[in-house]
């Protein structure tokens with residue numbers, strides 16, 4: 548079932564989203580060569596704690612997962628696409644890092660992700676991340692009343708495919724509200740004019756994931772969570788929680 552949010556609810560979701568955006572900004576600021584993924588998780592925990600927010604990631608156990616997720620961020624490095632579990636790995640020069648974070652504040656959820664490089668960036672990683680951001684911007688621009696989810700999917704997919712990148716099969720965005728994952732599902736590739744109609748109060752997490760090698764195939768680590776590109780090439784993941792309003796798309800997860 549799809550829930551359309553009132554203006555008051557959107558205001559509450561903006562506050563939850565602000566916590567997420569702030570946590571991601573703090574994590575990116577703290578990320579440097581030699582810093583561990585567990586230390587980055589601690590940074591995000593501190594931001595959530597200070598805001599009085601809880602984590603929808605911590606203890607999350609969807610049907611595919613063998614164990615509950617043990618952290619408040621997903622930290623996916625290099626060929627990891629999404630769902631990386633923060634561990635003692637220390638960031639190395641040139642790593643491409645994707646951080647996904649959520650927060651629940653006053654019963655409302657926010658969900659966003661950023662990708663960045665650490666140390667001396669490889670030019671191809673800079674281009675991959677820039678394209679993922681362009682895909683997200685195109686998706687957000689299509690999140691307008693009168694469009695459908697297929698228009699967002701088409702906008703995201705066109706940017707990614709146009710640059711020769713892959714889109715991991717089966718992954719995409721989602722509705723979000725009191726729960727982190729709500730209907731409708733939002734693919735990262737689709738046909739314009741198809742899918743769920745966008746109406747005021749619909750809130751979507753739009754989240755392009757791009758693979759550098761152009762392949763859509765992926766594998767899951769023995770930990771049951773970490774998704775990696777099958778061809779070993781690097782991936783980028785960016786995400787915002789976005790409300791459809793009469794005045795246009797409203798990003799709820801800026802710091």
Ligand code: MG
Pocket residue numbers: 647648658659660754786
């Ligand atoms: Mg996310």
Ligand code: MG
Pocket residue numbers: 658659720721752754786
């Ligand atoms: Mg999401």
